[in-house]
Amino acid sequence: MCETFLQLRVSGLGTEAAEARLGFSSSRVIEWEDRFRRDDGRHHFQVGVEVEAAFWASYQQGAGLARATQGAGVSRATGYRWLYNRFTLLRASNGPARVAKELRLLPGAAAAWEKRRKTELAVAKERLDQAHRAGIQDARLFAARAAQTVSPAKARRDLAETRYWDLVNAGSSNAEACRMLGMSRRAGTKLRNQRAERSHIRVPVQGSGRYLSLLERIQIADLLRLDCSLRRIGRELGRCPSTIKRELDRHRDGYGRYSPHAADHSASQQRRRPRDRKLRRNRRLRAIVQRKLNRHWSPEQICGWLALQFPFEPGLQLSPETIYRALLFNDDGGLDKKYCPRLRTGRKIRRHRWRTGSGHGAVVRNMTMISQRPPAIETKTEAGHWEGDLIVGPGSTSAMVTLRERKTQYGIIINLPIDHTAARTNAAITAAFAPLPPHLKQTLTWDQGVEMARHQELAAATGIQIYFAERSSPWQRGANENFNGLARQYFRKGTDLSKHTHEYVKSVCNELNARPRKTLGYLTPKALFQAEKSTMHATSGYTRKQPAELPDSLERCVDP
Structure with a gap:
C-alpha cells in the first residue's frame, strides 16, 4: 500500500485525494507522506545523478547507446532502463511517435515499449481496484466486529497480549514479561508461536513489468x-x-x-514467496540432517560438512539458518521439535540474551598476565599452546577440567568427582599433560579462578608456562569458552557432574574431537592433533613413554 500511495502522490494527487483513491484510511499515512517528501525517487543501489547526467549529455549530442553508456561508465542494461524511464515520463504528455523520434528509438523497440507501458498501467489500475475492494471489505469487517459484543475474558486476554508484546519489544525476555504480567511462561511461548505462524502465511505473487510476461x-x-x-x-x-x-x-x-x-x-x-522448505521437499537431505543432529552436530557443522562432501550437488547443501528455522518455528520446515534437545542450548524457541553479574572472589598471587604472553601465540601457527577452565555443577560441589589446544582445537575433559581444590586440579592437569611430547605443552592460559592458587607448582611439574587472562574477560580464552559450550551440550548446567563415569566422559571427549570445525576447514581436531604429533615424531625422533599408573579419580578421559 505504501508504494501505491507514493505513486498516487507522484502523479500529482494530494494526501487526502490519494487516501480517497486507496479507499480506506490508515494511521501510517503520516509515515508515507514523510517518506514521499524525503524520497528523491532513486534506489539506494542506483548510480549517482551526475553519472546519469553525463549519459544523457552524450546521448543527446548524437552518440549511440553503446558509446553513451561506455562514456558514463555504466552497463548497457542501465542505459536501456534510463531510456525506458524517460520514455514513460515523456509519454505522459506526448504522443508515441513524437517520443520515439525524440529518443531515436527503432520502430520495433518503440512498439514493444508502448505495449509494456500499457500493460504496466493496466496492472497498476487493477491493483488500485483491488485495494479499493479490499478497503471496502476491511471496513465492513471492522464494522461487523465492532458491532459484536466482546466478553470480559476476551478483553482481558487481548489486553494481556498487547502488554506482553509491548514488554518484549522493549527488550524483556519471555520469562521476564510473563513474570511481570502474572502469566505462565507457556502462555508467552504460545503467543510467540502464534505470531511466527501468522508471519509465514503465503501471499499471492503479483506480476510486474520487471519480469517477462x-x-x-x-x-x-x-x-x-x-x-x-x-x-x-x-x-x-x-x-x-x-x-x-x-x-x-x-x-x-x-x-x-x-x-x-x-x-x-x-x-x-x-517467484513464489515463501518457497517450499528445502528440508521438507528433499527426503535425502532431511535424513542426513537428522542423523547429524542425533550425533549432536551443530547446524553450522552440518552445513559445512555437506558442502565438503557434496560440492557438486546444490540440492544437498543449505545454510545453518534453514536448520534453525525448521526447528524453532512451527511452519512445518521439515524437522520435528524432538530434535531441539540435540542443539547445544536445548531450546525450542529463540530468546533474548541476558547477562548476570559476578562478584570478586579470592585473588591468585604472582600471576603472569596474558599481556606478557608472546604475540606469536595469537597467530595459532604453532601447536602446544593451551587454554583451560573449570565447569562446575550446582553449588560448586562437582567440577570438570576442560583443556583446549589453540591451533588444532583438540580438547581434553577431566572429571573431578570429589572436589576441585588447587592440589587436585594440579594433579589432574599434570596427568593429562604427562603423555604429551614437550613441543605440545608449551603454554597454558587460565582465568583467575582460585583453583590456580598453586600454579607455580603446576608449572614446575609440567614444564609449561602459565598465563592468566584479565578478570571478566572470557574472550581472551575464546577457544576454551567455545569448548565449554560444546561440553555443556552433554553436561547440562544445574546437573551433578560427579555422577558421570570416566568411560562416559572419555566417549564424550572423543566424540567432540571427531566433529568437523569450521575454523579448521571442516577437518577434525583429532586428525590435526595426530598430524602435529606425527610430524614432530618424524623430525625429532621422539619416543613416547607410558605414564605411571593413575588413581581412578584422575584417570584420563582421552589417550592422545
Whole structure:
C-alpha cells in the first residue's frame, strides 16, 4: 500500500485525494507522506545523478547507446532502463511517435515499449481496484466486529497480549514479561508461536513489468522459429539481450526446445514467496540432517560438512539458518521439535540474551598476565599452546577440567568427582599433560579462578608456562569458552557432574574431537592433533613413554 500511495502522490494527487483513491484510511499515512517528501525517487543501489547526467549529455549530442553508456561508465542494461524511464515520463504528455523520434528509438523497440507501458498501467489500475475492494471489505469487517459484543475474558486476554508484546519489544525476555504480567511462561511461548505462524502465511505473487510476461515469452518463441538472434529479439521486445539469454538458459529442455507456457508457469512457481522448505521437499537431505543432529552436530557443522562432501550437488547443501528455522518455528520446515534437545542450548524457541553479574572472589598471587604472553601465540601457527577452565555443577560441589589446544582445537575433559581444590586440579592437569611430547605443552592460559592458587607448582611439574587472562574477560580464552559450550551440550548446567563415569566422559571427549570445525576447514581436531604429533615424531625422533599408573579419580578421559 505504501508504494501505491507514493505513486498516487507522484502523479500529482494530494494526501487526502490519494487516501480517497486507496479507499480506506490508515494511521501510517503520516509515515508515507514523510517518506514521499524525503524520497528523491532513486534506489539506494542506483548510480549517482551526475553519472546519469553525463549519459544523457552524450546521448543527446548524437552518440549511440553503446558509446553513451561506455562514456558514463555504466552497463548497457542501465542505459536501456534510463531510456525506458524517460520514455514513460515523456509519454505522459506526448504522443508515441513524437517520443520515439525524440529518443531515436527503432520502430520495433518503440512498439514493444508502448505495449509494456500499457500493460504496466493496466496492472497498476487493477491493483488500485483491488485495494479499493479490499478497503471496502476491511471496513465492513471492522464494522461487523465492532458491532459484536466482546466478553470480559476476551478483553482481558487481548489486553494481556498487547502488554506482553509491548514488554518484549522493549527488550524483556519471555520469562521476564510473563513474570511481570502474572502469566505462565507457556502462555508467552504460545503467543510467540502464534505470531511466527501468522508471519509465514503465503501471499499471492503479483506480476510486474520487471519480469517477462506470457505474451513476451510467446513472442520470444515465435522469433526463435524465425532464426532471429538474441540481440534482435531483445530489440523487438525492448529488453536487454542478456535477459533473453538467461530466459532461454533457464527454461529450455534437454533438446534445446523452448515452450513459452511451460516457461511462464515455471517462472511463476520460482517467484513464489515463501518457497517450499528445502528440508521438507528433499527426503535425502532431511535424513542426513537428522542423523547429524542425533550425533549432536551443530547446524553450522552440518552445513559445512555437506558442502565438503557434496560440492557438486546444490540440492544437498543449505545454510545453518534453514536448520534453525525448521526447528524453532512451527511452519512445518521439515524437522520435528524432538530434535531441539540435540542443539547445544536445548531450546525450542529463540530468546533474548541476558547477562548476570559476578562478584570478586579470592585473588591468585604472582600471576603472569596474558599481556606478557608472546604475540606469536595469537597467530595459532604453532601447536602446544593451551587454554583451560573449570565447569562446575550446582553449588560448586562437582567440577570438570576442560583443556583446549589453540591451533588444532583438540580438547581434553577431566572429571573431578570429589572436589576441585588447587592440589587436585594440579594433579589432574599434570596427568593429562604427562603423555604429551614437550613441543605440545608449551603454554597454558587460565582465568583467575582460585583453583590456580598453586600454579607455580603446576608449572614446575609440567614444564609449561602459565598465563592468566584479565578478570571478566572470557574472550581472551575464546577457544576454551567455545569448548565449554560444546561440553555443556552433554553436561547440562544445574546437573551433578560427579555422577558421570570416566568411560562416559572419555566417549564424550572423543566424540567432540571427531566433529568437523569450521575454523579448521571442516577437518577434525583429532586428525590435526595426530598430524602435529606425527610430524614432530618424524623430525625429532621422539619416543613416547607410558605414564605411571593413575588413581581412578584422575584417570584420563582421552589417550592422545
